[in-house]
Amino acid sequence: MREPNEADDAAVARARAADAAPLRSVAALPGPRGWPLIGNLLQFDLPRLHRQFEDWADRHGPTYRLRLGRREVLVISDAETIAALLRDRPDTWRRMRPIEAVIREAGGHGVFSAEGDDWRRQRRLVMSAFDPGHLKRFYPSLQRVTERLMASWREAARRGEAIDLQASLMRYTVDVTTGLAFGVDLNTIDAPHPLQEHLDKLFPMLFRRVNLPFPYWHYLRLPIDREYDRHLRRVHEAVRGFVQAARQRLQDEPTRRERPTDLLEAMLAARDADGSALTEEEVAGNVLTVLLAGEDTTANTLGWAIWLLHEHPDDWQALVAEVDAALGDARLPPSFDAARGLASIEASVGEAMRLKPVAPLLFMEANRETALAGFRLPPGAVVFCLMRRAALDARLAEDVADFRPGRWQDGADRAVQKASMPFGAGPRLCPGRYLALLEMKMVLGMLARNFELLEVGPEGGGAPGERMAFTMFPVGLKMRLAERARR
Numbered sequence: 001m002r003e004p005n006e007a008d009d010a011a012v013a014r015a016r017a018a019d020a021a022p023l024r025s026v027a028a029l030p031g032p033r034g035w036p037l038i039g040n041l042l043q044f045d046l047p048r049l050h051r052q053f054e055d056w057a058d059r060h061g062p063t064y065r066l067r068l069g070r071r072e073v074l075v076i077s078d079a080e081t082i083a084a085l086l087r088d089r090p091d092t093w094r095r096m097r098p099i100e101a102v103i104r105e106a107g108g109h110g111v112f113s114a115e116g117d118d119w120r121r122q123r124r125l126v127m128s129a130f131d132p133g134h135l136k137r138f139y140p141s142l143q144r145v146t147e148r149l150m151a152s153w154r155e156a157a158r159r160g161e162a163i164d165l166q167a168s169l170m171r172y173t174v175d176v177t178t179g180l181a182f183g184v185d186l187n188t189i190d191a192p193h194p195l196q197e198h199l200d201k202l203f204p205m206l207f208r209r210v211n212l213p214f215p216y217w218h219y220l221r222l223p224i225d226r227e228y229d230r231h232l233r234r235v236h237e238a239v240r241g242f243v244q245a246a247r248q249r250l251q252d253e254p255t256r257r258e259r260p261t262d263l264l265e266a267m268l269a270a271r272d273a274d275g276s277a278l279t280e281e282e283v284a285g286n287v288l289t290v291l292l293a294g295e296d297t298t299a300n301t302l303g304w305a306i307w308l309l310h311e312h313p314d315d316w317q318a319l320v321a322e323v324d325a326a327l328g329d330a331r332l333p334p335s336f337d338a339a340r341g342l343a344s345i346e347a348s349v350g351e352a353m354r355l356k357p358v359a360p361l362l363f364m365e366a367n368r369e370t371a372l373a374g375f376r377l378p379p380g381a382v383v384f385c386l387m388r389r390a391a392l393d394a395r396l397a398e399d400v401a402d403f404r405p406g407r408w409q410d411g412a413d414r415a416v417q418k419a420s421m422p423f424g425a426g427p428r429l430c431p432g433r434y435l436a437l438l439e440m441k442m443v444l445g446m447l448a449r450n451f452e453l454l455e456v457g458p459e460g461g462g463a464p465g466e467r468m469a470f471t472m473f474p475v476g477l478k479m480r481l482a483e484r485a486r487r
């Protein structure tokens with residue numbers, strides 16, 4: 001981490017001078033009343049934390065304060081302020097410290113939780129593994145995995161069965177991620193794989209631990225902690241298996257060291273060529289990071305998008321018409337470029353991520369004294385960014401709360417587009433975004449071209465509930481399909 005220097009002091013001084021008014025203290029802001037000593041910590045309702053923070057913004061204003069113990073927390077919902085903070089990383093801002101500690105303990109310390117120079121080193125490697133050129137070479141494998149998903153949905157349609165949408169989509173995303181990043185064809189769609197069962201249990205526990213006031217599990221292991229350890233052990237067994245298999249490939253075909261075909265080979269080749277590039281712990285940590293970052297995020301977003309499109313039949317029909325025209329007789333996008341060109345899917349997904357962002361909250365911490373939105377923030381100050389509230393700011397458009405994919409296509413709603421940051425912003429913008437968009441175009445394109453949506457929603461109807469467990473997911477989504485007649 002860079003030490004604060006004179007330039008930083010100058011930045012604070014400039015910020016002070018720029019704001020005519022003197023910098024204010026966060027303590028002066030309104031906010032929900034807390035308890036002595038612990039502040040608001042015990043009030044946090046974890047499964048609906050994002051809703052709770054949004055409700056407090058309704059009550060106390062878009063900028064308010066919380067207290068974590070004795071520490072004041074600034075909560076912000078203004079898109080420009082959030083974007084400015086996110087851009088100012090890794091020097092001025094970092095992810096809130098407990099995130100690193102909890103992920104490190106889980107053996108998942110990698111590019112998501114790393115900071116400073118460690119982060120810079122890892123970020124370069126991870127970025128190149130997910131760039132569009134790499135995705136293009138991976139396209140045939142992506143088609144194969146999408147065909148498997150289509151076959152499983154066709155089977156369900158023929159039997160008249162409801163599909164457990166989240167579970168089905170998570171099998172898809174885990175297969176795609178492990179194929180692209182680790183060179184493994186897991187095929188959890190055709191047969192359950194133990195990795196998936198164990199992987200799914202990690203996010204809720206990581207989220208819980210990040211938000212608990214005290215790491216009690218260092219002193220006392222409750223049954224849920226022992227259960228979590230068991231899942232973690234099984235996930236690490238799988239991670240070790242992926243690393244061993246990639247090492248074997250590099251040994252069998254040494255040319256792969258020069259031209260690695262996936263992220264894992266690239267990390268191992270860099271490690272072997274220059275021991276300082278990545279530690280063994282960082283290689284394993286990044287495998288777990290990518291497994292976690294790539295599964296729920298994309299699956300949840302797809303789940304929300306399918307539900308929203310089912311609720312808006314005109315938008316769905318427009319999307320079906322575009323896919324029919326682009327695909328002709330093909331059941332899936334025939335090429336990488338055909339998939340990338342599906343603009344109405346991109347627009348629908350953009351709108352789904354705005355209304356139902358799977359990362360509605362980002363937790364940041366100041367590395368040094370700084371100023372933000374007119375507030376003086378000491379080193380260690382914590383800021384919570386309300387990402388969804390920023391994208392739903394009523395000042396942006398009259399119909400800001402409505403699902404209207406058209407606003408992403410005609411460019412009319414640039415202000416709304418700019419305020420929506422589902423992949424974050426600045427130098428730590430999600431490196432998996434091209435992959436995520438491609439997966440979503442494949443799945444929605446396949447769905448539109450081959451099936452009719454009969455029902456999408458929770459059992460008993462209504463809108464699905466939102467639940468937070470590191471990512472925000474729709475509760476109990478089921479989908480019933482019919483096969484479309486072939487023309």
Ligand code: HEM
Nearest residue numbers: 111112293294297298301359422423424425428430432436
């Ligand atoms: C719709 C799907 C996805 C969404 C909404 C999403 C969202 C995000 C967000 C909000 C961040 C934090 C960005 C920031 O701090 O500014 C992030 C970081 C990250 N995401 Fe994604 N993500 C998605 C899919 C993926 C996929 C498919 C992968 C990889 C397979 C991935 C890998 C990562 C990694 C490694 C980071 C950490 C980057 C860093 O700290 O430098 N994500 N993502």
